[in-house]
Amino acid sequence: MFWATGTHAAGWRHPDARADAAYDIGLIQEVSQAAERAKFDFVFLGDRLASDPALQHSNPAQISRLEPYSTAMAIAAATTHIGVVVTANPTYSDPYAIARLMASLDHLSDGRAAWNLVTGADAAAAHNFGRDAHWDTARRYDWAEETLRVVRDLWDAAPEPDGTGARRIDHRGEFFSVDGPLDVARPPQGHVVVFNAGTSDRSRELGARDADIVFAGPQPTLAKRREYYADIKARAARHGRADHVAVLPGLTPIVAPTTEEAVALHDRLNALLVLDPEREVGDIVRAGGIGEGHQRNLTSASEVFGVDVRGNDLAAAVPSSTLAAVSEEGARRLTEITRLTRRTVDGPDRITYGDLVHATPAQLSHVVVGNPEEVADMIQEWFEEGAADGFNIYPAYVPGAVTAFTELVVPVLQRRGLFRKEYGGRTLREHLGMAVPPR
Numbered sequence: 001m002f003w004a005t006g007t008h009a010a011g012w013r014h015p016d017a018r019a020d021a022a023y024d025i026g027l028i029q030e031v032s033q034a035a036e037r038a039k040f041d042f043v044f045l046g047d048r049l050a051s052d053p054a055l056q057h058s059n060p061a062q063i064s065r066l067e068p069y070s071t072a073m074a075i076a077a078a079t080t081h082i083g084v085v086v087t088a089n090p091t092y093s094d095p096y097a098i099a100r101l102m103a104s105l106d107h108l109s110d111g112r113a114a115w116n117l118v119t120g121a122d123a124a125a126a127h128n129f130g131r132d133a134h135w136d137t138a139r140r141y142d143w144a145e146e147t148l149r150v151v152r153d154l155w156d157a158a159p160e161p162d163g164t165g166a167r168r169i170d171h172r173g174e175f176f177s178v179d180g181p182l183d184v185a186r187p188p189q190g191h192v193v194v195f196n197a198g199t200s201d202r203s204r205e206l207g208a209r210d211a212d213i214v215f216a217g218p219q220p221t222l223a224k225r226r227e228y229y230a231d232i233k234a235r236a237a238r239h240g241r242a243d244h245v246a247v248l249p250g251l252t253p254i255v256a257p258t259t260e261e262a263v264a265l266h267d268r269l270n271a272l273l274v275l276d277p278e279r280e281v282g283d284i285v286r287a288g289g290i291g292e293g294h295q296r297n298l299t300s301a302s303e304v305f306g307v308d309v310r311g312n313d314l315a316a317a318v319p320s321s322t323l324a325a326v327s328e329e330g331a332r333r334l335t336e337i338t339r340l341t342r343r344t345v346d347g348p349d350r351i352t353y354g355d356l357v358h359a360t361p362a363q364l365s366h367v368v369v370g371n372p373e374e375v376a377d378m379i380q381e382w383f384e385e386g387a388a389d390g391f392n393i394y395p396a397y398v399p400g401a402v403t404a405f406t407e408l409v410v411p412v413l414q415r416r417g418l419f420r421k422e423y424g425g426r427t428l429r430e431h432l433g434m435a436v437p438p439r
């Protein structure tokens, strides 16, 4: 999971979705229980430390949400085996606070906590924490690395539940002075499992050297996904930890019993997107130009595809001659549209103007549209071709897309021997096959 209202920007508007899901803890618990019945490793909670009221009608999931530590505690109380991942940004926190909250969550969940360490994509967060600007990459990662060192030292020096074994850490670093010991007993998992999500070289390095799981963003082709995977593993090998870092890309499955139904569902979700009004800009047809992230209309599609498609009916098919004239980036996206919609650049069932518009938003994850076997095929291909060790499944809308995946795709993966039928242990480390680190 990523956002309780779904990861498709219009997921909250789907009739099987609950638009108020972000504040319905009963529903969040039910969805977590459904994922646990399907034997998922974890429920994943994303977070932002800023709001964006401009998105009220287009993507309310991005405006506000429950604070993730509290949400995770409520999920842990309603489940027994599934892990709970909390996104926490050290740029705007303090190592002692993170060590204490994560250790508490690990105790309250009997060893099922994980920390998704991000350094933040929201420049607006800086203005909520008394800073003039979001720090540059180097400073954010220097800070994050020292934070992670201090947090793990605090866990290692924490007392046992009976009060024995505690010691000071007397950390004196570039950014922090922390004496310790922590006032929470050592987490049941020793170290809470650490995910890292980022895109920069520094993020890849932190992930490979210090994280248990690298949570990967979307890559445009299978070759790029394999390249990314191999890069993380090679970096991890240089730090002697090739077998200790798992790479999990995000995946949004749009699945239905038949391919036709899945394509129709994807079309329906896209038809529910709130598009920006057309804006007039000069010289829009630039070869390979990329439109602004949030703008979605035929003007932005014209920029992205490098052909002027303004003023057309979104449901109409685009002439083959126009599709043949798109930019190199446009051609890559046409291939992607065909993969998702099964519509083509020539022939009777051609790509529509609406498809061009829907292909322009920045995707947070890879989207796969198909019947259960087709979705399972893609998962198997990535796994067997060296592009993924597993996936972070993002439901497009909640709860319908969660049950669609658990009821339709999980049994296929189990039949193919690709997914567990029972939990082998109780803690998240046990699910992931990761040993408890010694003190």
Ligand SMILES: Cc1cc2nc3c(=O)[nH]c(=O)nc-3n(C[C@H](O)[C@H](O)[C@H](O)COP(=O)(O)O)c2cc1C
Pocket (backbone or CB within 6 Å): 045, 046, 047, 048, 049, 087, 089, 117, 118, 119, 120, 121, 122, 137, 197, 198, 199, 200, 201, 202, 203, 215, 216, 217, 218, 250
């Ligand atoms: C798959 C993925 C998930 C992410 N999830 C979050 C999130 O929940 N909250 C957040 O503030 N940032 C999130 N980020 C953003 C990262 O924190 C990161 O700052 C951003 O991608 C910029 O990359 P860099 O930090 O490597 O420069 C995510 C990034 C990726 C790739």
